[in-house]
Amino acid sequence: MNKVIYLKKRPEGKPQLSDFEIKEDQKPECGDGELLLETLYVSVDPYLRGRMRDEKSYIEPFKLDQPLESAVVAKVTESKNDDFNSGDYVMGMLQWKQIQTHSGKGLRKVDKDLAPLSAYLGVLGMTGLTAYFGLLDIGEPKEGETVLVSGAAGAVGSIVGQIAKIKGCKAIGIAGSDEKINLITEKFGFDSGINYSETDNMTAAIGNHAPDGVDVYFDNVGSYTLDAAMNNINRFGRVINCGAISLYNETEQPTGPRLETTIVKKSIKMQGFIVRNYEDRFEEGVQQLGKWLKEGKLKHEETIVDDFDQIPQAFIDLFDGKNKGKMVVKA
Incomplete structure (x- = not known):
């Protein structure tokens, strides 16, 4: 089975666990041109709170009874897409699912030998x-x-x-x-x-x-x-x-x-x-941040929470300042 986290209701004030629902779905199958992805690390960020409101903004609001999404690092476990191989690690805006299929559009490969995979959601990420x-x-x-x-x-x-x-x-x-x-x-x-x-x-x-x-x-x-x-x-x-x-x-x-x-x-x-706003310059930023990181001029701190089921609680904890550095959930 495949766990998926849905937005059950729109929060009023500070989000509560009751605003989320974890369901089990069937594991998807990889179709032509697609990738099968296993979620490894999930980013939780304060801006996601705005997407839980039913109002117009710079990004589409989350829909009720639909999976939430954020920046995710995943492993390609099966590929029917010529641009990716099984075993690749990728990062992109992905749904809060343990396993999911994807077209590959908008995903970028990340190098686990350059930095820890979780770093691509923090210092080398958004x-x-x-x-x-x-x-x-x-x-x-x-x-x-x-x-x-x-x-x-x-x-x-x-x-x-x-x-x-x-x-x-x-x-x-x-x-x-x-x-x-x-x-x-x-x-x-x-x-x-x-x-x-x-x-x-x-x-x-x-x-x-x-x-x-x-x-x-x-x-x-x-x-x-x-x-x-x-x-x-x-x-x-x-x-x-x-x-x-x-x-x-x-x-x-x-x-x-x-x-x-x-x-x-x-x-x-x-x-x-x-x-x-700077999407066309992301590679410039990643290269410079990576250089500073390699030179020891830049340090990063992470609060890593274990277990896919803890994603909603980790998100809520942001508003109580329980994170030091980037809050990431290890799925």
Whole structure:
């Protein structure tokens, strides 16, 4: 039998296990031109929460009573496709199924000898590419500048800080525990960190860590953290809106300070993006990230959860900050 994870109902607020359903289907058979894939590693990411809403966005929402999907590393166990061989390892957007067939379109081969397979869902995957293109293309960091990163111990944030250091910047991270602050400063090389769970005045805390102001803010959180960063932004500063995990489970439209006057007075560039905007440059990003990884300039952290059945719980745990680095499920 073949286990498949379906979206049973749309979450209200924070997702619950009852929003998902694990069913058993018949194992599929490989048809002409197809591949038979065995799921090895599954990526769970905060942006998937948006796809659980029935609303128009940059990507189609999940359908009820249909399998969910995300980035997956799989092994080709049978191939009737000339572009792939049995035994190849591939990565792509795949359904949450233990075994599935696929046309091969959109899949790319990955090399287990270059890096651990799970790394292709993190530092060499979408999260690494998100950090790379977001910081370098939108943030345009210059040597000697100060880069502030929220969600700094997460999959994207931890890589952003390291790239900032590679580019000669001062890197300050915001995370939710002393353990995570130690992680980003000791392993990832951030210059300092702010534990938001023990900070009453984030504006003042950022000011203490960045007395000369913030030149680039890479935002994974949104809300009050964005407000505090804007209170410390320098003239001609750049704000990269990558995510807003603090708001993903809100059931009403939040309100906050109006940022327009700050943006105008200080000539701030603020830009949101999704990594698919850079799809035609993915190979460039993977090659550079892989080079830095091989040279020891880039380190990565993973939280690997065992068992295919644990995918929904691992996803839910993201919203409680239980991951350090990339959250991956080993199927």
